[in-house]
Amino acid sequence: MTDKIDNEIVPLHALIEGKESRAVLxxxxxxxxxxxxxxxxDPQAVKLGAKPGDVIKIKRRDYGNAYEIYRLVxxxx
Amino acid sequence: MxxxxxxxxRFGIISPEGIKKMSVAKLTVPDTYNEDGxxxxxxxxxxxxxxxxxxxxxxxxxxxxxxxxxHFGHIELVRPVIHSEFSKVLYAILRSTCFECxxxxxxxxxxxxxxxxxxxxxxxxGEEAQRSNGRRAQVKGSKRCPYCKAAxxxxxxSQPTYFNIGDRRLKxxxxxxxxxxxxxxxxxxxGVDLGISxxxxxxxxxxxxxxxxxxxxxxxxxxxxxxxxxxxKLVDIMRINQxxxxxxxxxxxxxxxxxxxxLLQYHVTAYFNNETSGIPPARHRSGRxxxxxxxxxxxxxxxxxxxxxxxxxxxxxxxxxxVDPYVDIxxxxxxxxxxxxxxxxxxxTHWNIDKAREYLKSASYPxxxxxxxxxxxxxxxxxxxxxxxxxxVAPGHILERxxxxxxxxxxxxxxxxxxxxxxxxxxxxxxxxxFRINYCTTSPYNADFDGDEMxxxxxQTLEAQAEARLLMDVxxxxxxxxxxxxxxxxxxxxxxxxxxxxxxxxxxSKDEATYLLGIAGIYGLxxxxxxxxxxxxxxxxxxxxxxxxxxxxxxxxxxxxxNGKLIEGAITREAYGKGNLLFERIVxxxxxxxxxxxxxxxxxxxxxxxxxxxxxxxxxxxxIDEELEQKRMKIIRDTFAKVSEFIExxxxxxxxxxxxxxxxxxxxxxxxxxxxxxxxxxGDTLVKHAGAGNSAVEMARSGSRGNVLNLEQMSxxxxxxxxxxxxxxxxxxxxxxxxxxxxxNDIAPVSRGFITTSFYSGMHPIExxxxxxxxxxxxxxxxxxxxxxxxxxxxxxxxxxxxxxxxDLSVRDVNNNIIQTIYGGDAVNPLMSRFEKKASE
Numbered sequence: 012m013t014d015k016i017d018n019e020i021v022p023l024h025a026l027i028e029g030k031e032s033r034a035v036l037x038x039x040x041x042x043x044x045x046x047x048x049x050x051x052x053d054p055q056a057v058k059l060g061a062k063p064g065d066v067i068k069i070k071r072r073d074y075g076n077a078y079e080i081y082r083l084v085x086x087x088x
Numbered sequence: 089m090x091x092x093x094x095x096x097x098r099f100g101i102i103s104p105e106g107i108k109k110m111s112v113a114k115l116t117v118p119d120t121y122n123e124d125g126x127x128x129x130x131x132x133x134x135x136x137x138x139x140x141x142x143x144x145x146x147x148x149x150x151x152x153x154x155x156x157x158x159h160f161g162h163i164e165l166v167r168p169v170i171h172s173e174f175s176k177v178l179y180a181i182l183r184s185t186c187f188e189c190x191x192x193x194x195x196x197x198x199x200x201x202x203x204x205x206x207x208x209x210x211x212x213x214g215e216e217a218q219r220s221n222g223r224r225a226q227v228k229g230s231k232r233c234p235y236c237k238a239a240x241x242x243x244x245x246s247q248p249t250y251f252n253i254g255d256r257r258l259k260x261x262x263x264x265x266x267x268x269x270x271x272x273x274x275x276x277x278x279g280v281d282l283g284i285s286x287x288x289x290x291x292x293x294x295x296x297x298x299x300x301x302x303x304x305x306x307x308x309x310x311x312x313x314x315x316x317x318x319x320x321k322l323v324d325i326m327r328i329n330q331x332x333x334x335x336x337x338x339x340x341x342x343x344x345x346x347x348x349x350x351l352l353q354y355h356v357t358a359y360f361n362n363e364t365s366g367i368p369p370a371r372h373r374s375g376r377x378x379x380x381x382x383x384x385x386x387x388x389x390x391x392x393x394x395x396x397x398x399x400x401x402x403x404x405x406x407x408x409x410x411v412d413p414y415v416d417i418x419x420x421x422x423x424x425x426x427x428x429x430x431x432x433x434x435x436x437t438h439w440n441i442d443k444a445r446e447y448l449k450s451a452s453y454p455x456x457x458x459x460x461x462x463x464x465x466x467x468x469x470x471x472x473x474x475x476x477x478x479x480x481v482a483p484g485h486i487l488e489r490x491x492x493x494x495x496x497x498x499x500x501x502x503x504x505x506x507x508x509x510x511x512x513x514x515x516x517x518x519x520x521x522x523f524r525i526n527y528c529t530t531s532p533y534n535a536d537f538d539g540d541e542m543x544x545x546x547x548q549t550l551e552a553q554a555e556a557r558l559l560m561d562v563x564x565x566x567x568x569x570x571x572x573x574x575x576x577x578x579x580x581x582x583x584x585x586x587x588x589x590x591x592x593x594x595x596x597s598k599d600e601a602t603y604l605l606g607i608a609g610i611y612g613l614x615x616x617x618x619x620x621x622x623x624x625x626x627x628x629x630x631x632x633x634x635x636x637x638x639x640x641x642x643x644x645x646x647x648x649x650x651n652g653k654l655i656e657g658a659i660t661r662e663a664y665g666k667g668n669l670l671f672e673r674i675v676x677x678x679x680x681x682x683x684x685x686x687x688x689x690x691x692x693x694x695x696x697x698x699x700x701x702x703x704x705x706x707x708x709x710x711x712i713d714e715e716l717e718q719k720r721m722k723i724i725r726d727t728f729a730k731v732s733e734f735i736e737x738x739x740x741x742x743x744x745x746x747x748x749x750x751x752x753x754x755x756x757x758x759x760x761x762x763x764x765x766x767x768x769x770x771g772d773t774l775v776k777h778a779g780a781g782n783s784a785v786e787m788a789r790s791g792s793r794g795n796v797l798n799l800e801q802m803s804x805x806x807x808x809x810x811x812x813x814x815x816x817x818x819x820x821x822x823x824x825x826x827x828x829x830x831x832x833n834d835i836a837p838v839s840r841g842f843i844t845t846s847f848y849s850g851m852h853p854i855e856x857x858x859x860x861x862x863x864x865x866x867x868x869x870x871x872x873x874x875x876x877x878x879x880x881x882x883x884x885x886x887x888x889x890x891x892x893x894x895x896d897l898s899v900r901d902v903n904n905n906i907i908q909t910i911y912g913g914d915a916v917n918p919l920m921s922r923f924e925k926k927a928s929e
Contacts, residue, residue: 039896039898039906040904041904041906042904044905045900045903045904045905045906046906047906047909071913073913073914076910076913076914076915078909078910078913079909080909080910081909
């Protein structure tokens, strides 16, 4: 079976440190809850061992355009 | 706009005590005015409920009409009635509880399971869920109470307010007694929000009467008073209430009392909702159904959709639109009658006070209608105070000046489906009674001049005017936000005229040249002339920006513009706006203003030349000669031969199926492809044969109107008629044929909707039928599609309406939530996508 997490079409996820995430949020003038969300039960979050409140950086490549987005880890409801 | 977070809204039911607390007067007289025309004390227009007649003083708050907000009163009902809008709730509660011990019809285990799941849910959803832990216990068909073991009678509920056990009717007071014996715990399980609601309050013993402001009476010209529908209904309620009381006091038989009671119930039900199912609507004397409380709120003309979601605005005008090719594309011709009524604020400052005086002193248009002082007081400027005001005017005053040429206004045509349905135009005051627009701007509005009306709004602040000028001006909307293609451009005759002028071999005399350029607004002549004749291309080049260069290939041929001169090729629709070649170059090198000037000038030039040279299309353009007829027949014959060959291969199983398709499906695809080839073939043959000089072909080639397919269908043959699913027509008779005139199971082209005749030659009856099948299909589809896609778009735009692109190119909502980290994933502004510019530019 193919690996659903390490597949090449799945963008790279990375957990970022509190310091970096604060810098990112300040840069975008955001509160953490303004970020898009990701469930802590998401396979990527599970793999990274992310806890609710952490911020995950996702490197995406759409239309040949590389960019980064950030998601706040939240508990699944 | 900063959105303030609302924590929660809690809806409850008003209690009898609540009604008494709210009420300022108990109403007892079922009438409105006495003989002297004064409101009766204790009547429905009691002066304690507020006043609406000028001069009277409210007996509750002491204010006069307009300032008195109105006050509620109440009616004490002699016998209680059921609130018809909640009768289903009462039914659910009655059915779920024991008639003997009034406990919920669930055993302790079931109750525990219910509270457990409710608790865990409340835990997960936090505080919010706990508050309204409305979980209605599902109790179904219990025959016996799990607590007192009493057998449960079968309760029958019938709309709108009747409860029966067997033949016996449960009266509202009985129902109230039953539900008030249910314990608080059980009520909570049933989903009752205790504290702000209680099932016993659903049985009304007093009725709240809205203030007179809510139901004003109208005085007719004859001096007669006409009461509001609500007042009429309240009079009915009070009358029956009074009669019921008299009968009870007189010791009337029970049947009479019950009848009156039921009548009272009916009137109260109709008062809440006159469209309650199960009751005949109460009617006015004229036979019109009364508009009671629910009718006031409901539907398109109800309070919500008519008055709250939609409001009327000032500083706006609406009239019929008509064309004027000499009105610039960013102008709008405004009738004088409208210009003199609409006003624009003129902010008086130290620097423009002389101009302000000039406007004030002017007795005729353009003049000042109102003057607003620093304290916000508005005074009307009339003949008598004109001079005086001109002396008094000072910086800080605001004059409301009549609309004049050059004022910026917003122009709109409904349905406002996209942002370019509202654009900013400059005012041009004209005689007449219609708005005038340039025909190049009809396409964004989807307007035509068969009686369309449009709306005009005057921005009232300098900020709004600046925004309109900088963002909404017509020239900035030339390119569509959908795909970046031009939507504001010359079309039809305008394209034809330009094409005819710029095609090889067009020369005009000096007189004609000056005439054409004069109309286009250019004074001068091209440098080169030959025997006093000027080349059409050179005339056109006069409109181009100086020094512009363009080399491109179009379907019609190469086009070459060098140093501001058209050297090679003719200007077709493709070369011009819709294909974007010329427009794109002008806007990227010279800007939107220059592009607007070019479109305006070229449209005038093209119209003038088309008028001068004349363009004719007649039936003869679509007739075909013997030679072409032979070619047409050959195409059809060859195609049919090929198709029958494939059918033969299919029958003998020699046909190779496509991957993923059955043999039959593959055959169908091959046939459809073959018939399409035949049609394209016929089109090419026609264009080659008719060629230059045929105005119909020229029209198609220049892009002014029609395409090759249209010509082909008119002159050669119509070709395959398709159903919506894209397949050939096949349904009809169970013998697998469309019509009884066709052999069963025949799949030859003509049996499945291929038409070999043209619009010019006329169709055979079977072909006509096939054509009608296709037409009917597309007509139905069109009707369904517009409705659906319209509603889809409405939901989409409402959902997206206050998202915006921030400077960092992220898309956010009003609470600063990120919707997209980068706009569209690539930050490309589709409007500018051809120039590879980002959303921020």
